[in-house]
Amino acid sequence: MEFSHxxxxxxxxxxxxxxxxxxxxxxIGSIPGLTATMALxxxxxxxxSMDPASALILLGAIYTGAIYGGAYAAILLNTPGTPSAxxxxxxxxxMAKRGxxxxxxxxxxxxxxxxxxxxxxxxxxxxxxxSKVALAFGPVEYFWxxxxxxxxxxxxxxxNLMKGLAGGAFGMILSTVGVAEISADIRLTFGSQVMIGxxxxxxxxxxxxxxxxxxxxxxxxxxxxxxxxxxxSVRISEAFKIAMRSKFxxxxxxxxxxxxxxxxxxxGSVAGLVAYSEAKRTGKDHQKFGEGEPxxxxxxxxxxxxxxxxxxxxxxxxxxxGTPPDAIVLxxxxxxxxxxxxxxxxxxxxxxxxxxxxxxxxxxxxxPAGLLIGRYAYKSIVTIPKAVLVPTVGFxxxxxxxxxxxxxxxxxxxxxxxxxxxxxxxxxFAASPIVLGLILGPIAEQGFVQGWTIGAATNNLIGMFFxxxxxxxxxxxxxxxxxxxxxxxxxxxxxxEV
Amino acid sequence: xxxxTPDAIVVTADSPYQTLADLVADAKANPGQVTMxxxxxxxxxxxxxxxxDKLAGTLTTYVPFKGTGAAVTALLGKQTVAEWGYTTVGAxxxxxxxxxxxxxxxxxxxxxxxxxxxxxxxxxxxxxxxGIALPNSASAETTKMWSDMIAEINTDPAFQxxxxxxxxxxxxxxxxxxxxxxxxxxxxxxxxxxxxxxxK
Numbered sequence: 001m002e003f004s005h006x007x008x009x010x011x012x013x014x015x016x017x018x019x020x021x022x023x024x025x026x027x028i029g030s031i032p033g034l035t036a037t038m039a040l041x042x043x044x045x046x047x048x049s050m051d052p053a054s055a056l057i058l059l060g061a062i063y064t065g066a067i068y069g070g071a072y073a074a075i076l077l078n079t080p081g082t083p084s085a086x087x088x089x090x091x092x093x094x095m096a097k098r099g100x101x102x103x104x105x106x107x108x109x110x111x112x113x114x115x116x117x118x119x120x121x122x123x124x125x126x127x128x129x130x131s132k133v134a135l136a137f138g139p140v141e142y143f144w145x146x147x148x149x150x151x152x153x154x155x156x157x158x159x160n161l162m163k164g165l166a167g168g169a170f171g172m173i174l175s176t177v178g179v180a181e182i183s184a185d186i187r188l189t190f191g192s193q194v195m196i197g198x199x200x201x202x203x204x205x206x207x208x209x210x211x212x213x214x215x216x217x218x219x220x221x222x223x224x225x226x227x228x229x230x231x232x233s234v235r236i237s238e239a240f241k242i243a244m245r246s247k248f249x250x251x252x253x254x255x256x257x258x259x260x261x262x263x264x265x266x267x268g269s270v271a272g273l274v275a276y277s278e279a280k281r282t283g284k285d286h287q288k289f290g291e292g293e294p295x296x297x298x299x300x301x302x303x304x305x306x307x308x309x310x311x312x313x314x315x316x317x318x319x320x321x322g323t324p325p326d327a328i329v330l331x332x333x334x335x336x337x338x339x340x341x342x343x344x345x346x347x348x349x350x351x352x353x354x355x356x357x358x359x360x361x362x363x364x365x366x367x368p369a370g371l372l373i374g375r376y377a378y379k380s381i382v383t384i385p386k387a388v389l390v391p392t393v394g395f396x397x398x399x400x401x402x403x404x405x406x407x408x409x410x411x412x413x414x415x416x417x418x419x420x421x422x423x424x425x426x427x428x429f430a431a432s433p434i435v436l437g438l439i440l441g442p443i444a445e446q447g448f449v450q451g452w453t454i455g456a457a458t459n460n461l462i463g464m465f466f467x468x469x470x471x472x473x474x475x476x477x478x479x480x481x482x483x484x485x486x487x488x489x490x491x492x493x494x495x496x497e498v
Numbered sequence: 499x500x501x502x503t504p505d506a507i508v509v510t511a512d513s514p515y516q517t518l519a520d521l522v523a524d525a526k527a528n529p530g531q532v533t534m535x536x537x538x539x540x541x542x543x544x545x546x547x548x549x550x551d552k553l554a555g556t557l558t559t560y561v562p563f564k565g566t567g568a569a570v571t572a573l574l575g576k577q578t579v580a581e582w583g584y585t586t587v588g589a590x591x592x593x594x595x596x597x598x599x600x601x602x603x604x605x606x607x608x609x610x611x612x613x614x615x616x617x618x619x620x621x622x623x624x625x626x627x628x629g630i631a632l633p634n635s636a637s638a639e640t641t642k643m644w645s646d647m648i649a650e651i652n653t654d655p656a657f658q659x660x661x662x663x664x665x666x667x668x669x670x671x672x673x674x675x676x677x678x679x680x681x682x683x684x685x686x687x688x689x690x691x692x693x694x695x696x697x698k
Contacts, residue, residue: 450562
């Protein structure tokens with residue numbers, strides 16, 4: 001952890017790479033359909049000719065930018081640009097609708113930078129001990145974690161508990177279509193070759209979030225978002241003040257994000273969800289969440305940015321990708337001949353530390369770059385006439401969906417889901433529970449089947465599922481999330497009689 | 499084919515199983531209770547587990563995970579007591595794990611202390627094989643050219659050292675010998691899979 005590594009990270013080339021990476025990542029991440037994973041996969045060949053540290057810095061910067069960029073579309077178009085920004089739509093879009101879109105974007109930038117820094121510092125100082133956390137999470141813990149996630153969906157459905165649960169269940173059913181997680185059976189394809197691929201998360205995300213928004217934009221004559229006449233730059237200091245007031249929320253959400261990022265298989269979407277739910281549960285104004293509460297954005301954006309640094313911990317220490325983009329980074333490292341694993345910090349220490357400092361620099365650079373790009377993005381989305389906005393976004397969604405698996409059938413599925421999503425929205429069903437069910441379903445199934453296999457083999461089923469300390473903590477959180485709203489509502493009633 | 503990763507049984511460094519015999523004894527005393535993680539269902543790891551159970555007369559429980567990375571995490575996190583992995587796992591995880599046996603003809607140069615299954619009385623060699631494939635439409639000359647090129651790379655001592663240091667094992671099957679090689683593997687895998695009930 002010597003200072004010399006910090007100096008190697010500060011070379012003009014590396015700083016230029018960090019800046020380029022953050023900008024490229026932000027732009028790609030903001031386009032619905034192009035995810036962080038895709039941004040990395042497309043840009044990774046550039047790194048083959050670089051030295052390992054610079055390659056890592058570029059990839060880390062792209063990843064950081066992409067996770068932040070996902071917030072733009074989430075706030076301004078109610079469509080998460082990347083799955084990690086799903087929870088940002090909860091309060092981001094309502095804020096945009098009432099004219100606070102630029103405030104939301106600036107808040108997202110501050111929170112992302114803070115979260116990213118917490119994640120990167122955890123990586124720098126605590127990587128080896130924190131990697132043990134990744135090891136302690138077994139199949140059963142993942143199962144209960146996804147059940148917790150599904151309970152969060154339900155509790156976040158503000159009054160429409162049944163509809164939220166129905167949406168989540170439907171999403172889980174969608175996730176079973178295709179090849180099964182563990183047993184590799186083919187399910188619910190009705191003999192069709194196309195359906196063997198199942199419902200991809202990104203395609204469903206675009207379909208269920210973006211298409212209804214586009215249909216509504218075409219259906220109504222008003223402008224998409226209110227245009228404010230005041231000077232935009234004032235909002236940056238306003239956003240900063242709001243962020244400073246919610247220091248505890250910022251710190252807690254960043255820690256949650258780092259921890260969730262450490263768990264291989266759980267990514268920014270889960271982190272954002274958990275952080276949001278905790279912020280809502282402990283916040284002063286429970287009701288305001290979901291209607292444009294700044295604390296909501298602070299929670300989700302800091303959490304999902306913290307997964308960047310957190311995800312690198314198991315990637316570098318254990319050689320196991322913490323989040324999907326980390327798998328691409330692992331591949332890039334392999335091409336460079338760098339071996340990850342326990343020996344990495346000692347054998348290739350200079351590469352690792354230079355990279356981590358580079359990541360910190362990239363996160364810091366995201367502040368000015370992000371605010372600038374954010375302001376520009378907000379201005380363009382707000383001032384573009386709908387006649388140009390709708391076709392452009394529609395075109396990008398089709399390209400984005402097609403690009404995932406080079407498959408036209410994916411696009412058709414996306415469009416069908418989109419129309420379906422618009423129809424059910426008229427009955428009060430939101431898109432988030434369905435998409436979250438789709439994401440969490442496979443995690444739950446895998447955890448359950450593996451846990452059952454081990455538990456049945458060791459004749460310890462009950463102990464397996466209910467006897468492990470981490471599982472018990474997660475179950476406690478789940479029960480608290482489900483019961484607390486009911487209990488609070490019950491407590492309010494006697495006062496009404498008086 | 500130019501290399502393969504030989505199957506190996508991997509346990510954590512602090513595992514009570516010091517030798518393969520310990521694991522076999524535990525499996526025989528408690529049928530079904532020895533849990534072994536592995537990558538995927540009906541994969542190289544799974545078939546290795548089936549084959550070993552047949553040869554040793556034991557009944558172990560195979561727990562499939564998504565890829566070797568997840569299987570190793572499960573082993574290190576003590577979710578299972580052992581892992582059906584490869585020599586590369588032993589190489590990568592270093593002192594954190596101990597390999598009980600490797601499925602090779604002779605001991606791997608990187609692990610002179612780890613016996614082969616054959617030495618311990620179980621006739622099994624194999625693992626995950628890797629090679630180069632060409633489209634069916636490639637001409638005979640193109641195929642031979644590629645085959646010779648790969649064979650030549652395989653003779654390069656620097657390349658060999660890199661492979662061996664990573665835990666891989668060298669293997670040379672050229673384009674002429676592929677047909678018989680594949681036929682032999684297919685016969686072996688199908689037989690084991692049918693006996694284990696994996697396929698009808």
